Structures are given as C-alpha cells and as structure tokens.
Amino acid sequence: MIIRYERNGKIKHGWMVEDENKVRVIEGDIYKVQSAKPIMTGLELPLGDVNLLAPSAPSKVVCIGVNYRDHAEEMGFELPVEPLMFLKPSTTVVGPEEPIVYPKLTENLHYEGELAVIIKKEAKRVKAADAEEYILGFTCAIDVTARDLQMKDGQWTRGKSFDTFCPLGPAIAAKVDYQNLRIVTRVNGEIRQDSNTNQMVFTVPQLVEAVSAVMTLLPGDVILTGTPPGVGALQVGDEISVTIEGIGTLRTRVEAETEA
Template sequence: MIIRYERNGKVKHGWMVQEENKVRVIEGDIYKVESAKPIMTGLELPLDEVSLLAPCTPSKIVCIGLNYKDHAEEIGKELPAEPLMFLKPSTTVIGPGEPIVYPKLTENLHYEGELAVVIKKEARRIKAEEADDYILGFTCAIDVTARDLQWRDGQWTRAKGFDTFCPLGPAIASKLDYNDLRIVTRVNGEIRQDSNTNQMVFTVPQLLEAITAVMTLLPGDVVLTGTPSGVGELQPGDEVSVTIEGIGTLSARVNKEE
C-alpha cells in the first residue's frame, strides 16, 4: 500500500509492508504511468521512524451525498436519480492521527465514514467502463460536517469546508474489490456505522463517469463515495475511526477550537 510520510523534515512516498512494520522508499512521481513509473530505491525504513501524512494532496475533493441505500432509508429519503455532488476544499485535508478541530461556529458536529477514491491521471468525460484505468487506489476518509450549519445554510459549502474536516489515510490500497468492502466507523471504540460498499446506489465507475462529465479530475484528486447509515454526533475529546476492509484504519481525535 502506498503511503506519504515525513522523516527528518523530508516528505516522500513509500510502500508500506505492514506485516514487517517496514516502509520501502519510493522515488519519483507516483502518478506517472508507463515509462515514467516511480521506482523502489531498495531502501527500507522501520514504520515507527516515519510520520504518516495524508496519502495524497488533492486539488479538490468531490463528495457524493445520499449514496448508500441504508443511509437513505435511515433518514427517510428517496434514492437519488443521479449522483448528488458537492465539493470540499483541499484545505480540509489532514492525515492519520491529526486532530479534527471542533469549530466555535457549530454546536452539532457529525462524522461520516467513507471510502475514498484517489485519481491517478487526468480524467475528463470518461465512461464507466474506463474508470479503473484512472484510479490509483482507495483510502479511508471521514467527511466531517457541521450539521446545524448545513441545515441553516441550505447548501453545504460552509458546513463541510472547515479546516481539518477531511481526514484521509492511512494508506492507498491499489487493488481492491471496491464493490464489496466492509466499512466500520467507531466513536471511542463503539461501533456506530457497520455496512458494506455493496449498499452504494451508484458504483465507483458510475460516479467517475458522472463527475468527469462536469469537471476534470486531476492526479491526486479524491472522490468521497458517500456514507452508510449510522451517522451521528461528535464531542470534543472523542476519538473517531474508520476501518475499511483491505485498507486499514484511519483515526482522529476531536479537539475544541481554542
């Protein structure tokens, strides 16, 4: 699995070998394809000697609302006829273990555990059957939402756009059966969401076709594919985690804004 890490003030990509607690250092651009593929240097580092960062640095995060059947049923909404899209700014992104800041402007902060798609190369007006060629891999995400602001504004930019509102990580898994993955969200160790990506209304390829009909996705951009049932509130001091089969666990603690 691909990670992005910091060591001695330098940021690099690596290949995480969890069973050996090692990182194999990668040189070059992980988004380059064919003749310009990144190379393994042969250098290995102990995993505990590096600090994990968000595994990518997207120019934008494209999010999909109401994309799980169990979540739609939970809130009493009809299934959408087409994907419901919204954006989170790049400044919302944080990495594993970094704190989510509970802003003073909200009194109702919510978690939404999600499968995130990381884009490999520029994608514009692609077809669903081509989608896999444009995917670098998958990671865990938490779509943090100021729910009271969402309802008050009637649109979602402010509620979804605060700094720290998009934890990503811990790594990018490059080969997964994304149509059948268990996704579990816990708050302080208690399971709050427990579902499967087979509950998605629109599949990953369908989402990429719909999104790229509207906007160009760039290497490193991220698509959040929606959240299952069980969304709920967070309080300062809570620890929230999302575990996705084949990827791992992303955790973050909630800190009150100073």
C-alpha cells in the same frame, strides 16, 4: 499499500508493509505513469521512523451525498436518480492521527465514514467502463460536517469546508474489491456505522463517469463515495476510527478550536 510520509523535512511516497512494521522507499512521482516512473529504491525504514501524512494531496475533494441504500432508508430519503455532488476544499484534508478541530462556529459536529477513491491521472469525460484506468486506489475517509450550519444555510459548502474536515488514510490500497467491502466507524470504541459498499446506489465507475463529465479530475484528486447509516455527533475529546476491509484503519480525535 502506498503511503505518503514526512521524514527529515522531506515528503515522499512509500510502500507500507504493515505486518513487518516497515516502509519501502519509493523515488519519483507515483502519478507520472508515462515518464519518470517511480522506482522502488530497495531502501527500507522502520514504520515508526516516519510521519504518516494524508496519502494524497488533492486539488479538490468531490463528495457524493445519499449514496447508500441503507442510509437513504434510515433518513427517509428517496434514492437519487443521479449522483448528488458537493465539494470540499483541499484545506480540509488531514492525515492519520491529525486531529479534527471542533470549530467555535458550530454546536453540532457530525462524522460520516466513507470509502475514498484516489485518482491516478487526468480524467475528463471518462466512461464507467474505462474508469479503473484512472484510479490509483482506495483509502478511508471521514466527511466531517457542521450539521447545524449545513441545515441553516440550505447549502453545504460552509458546513463541510472547515480546515481538518476531511481526514484521509492511512494508506492507498491499489487493488481491492471496492464493490464488496465492509466499512465500520467507531467512536470511543463503540461501533456507530457498520455496512458494506455493496449498498452503494451508484458504483465507483459510475461516480468517476459522472464527476469527470462535470469537472476535470487531476492526479491525486479524491472522490468520497457516500456514507452508510449511523451518522451522528462528535464531542471534543472523542476518538474516531474508520476501518475498511482490505485497506486498514484511519484513526483520529476531536480537539477544541484554540485562539489563533
């Protein structure tokens, strides 16, 4: 699986071999598929010698609301007739083990475990039938929300956009059956969400088509595909993880906001 890491002040991509606890170093830009293709250098590093970062550094994160049938049923919502889109800025993105900061402006912080799609190349007006050509792979995500602000504002930008509100990782799985993956969110070891991507209202290819019809997706951009039932509150000190079968586990924790 593809990772993005920092070592000795340099940021690179690598291929994580988790069962062997090592990283195979990749040189070159993994998004330049037509020229200057990345190469496997043959160099290997112990996994413990690198600092894992968010596996992508997107220009934007496009999120989809109410996209799981079981979540819609839980909330008493009608199924949407087209994808419900909103955005998170790139400044929300953090990597594995980087903390979620609980802002002082909110009193009701919520988690939403999600499957994230990583875009491989520029995508504009892509048809669902061709969507897989534009997908680099998939990773785990947490859509963090200041729920009180979201409800107060009547729109979602402020409540979804605080720094650290989009943990991603730990790695990008290039080939998984994204239509049938178990997704589990745990808070302090307790299962809070447990569902399957087969509950999605709109499939991944349909989402790529819908989003790229509105905006151009750039290499590294992220689509969050919606959350299963069981969303709930987070407190300072909580440890949260999202595990998606075939991808791995994204772990983080909640810390209080400190004075700048």
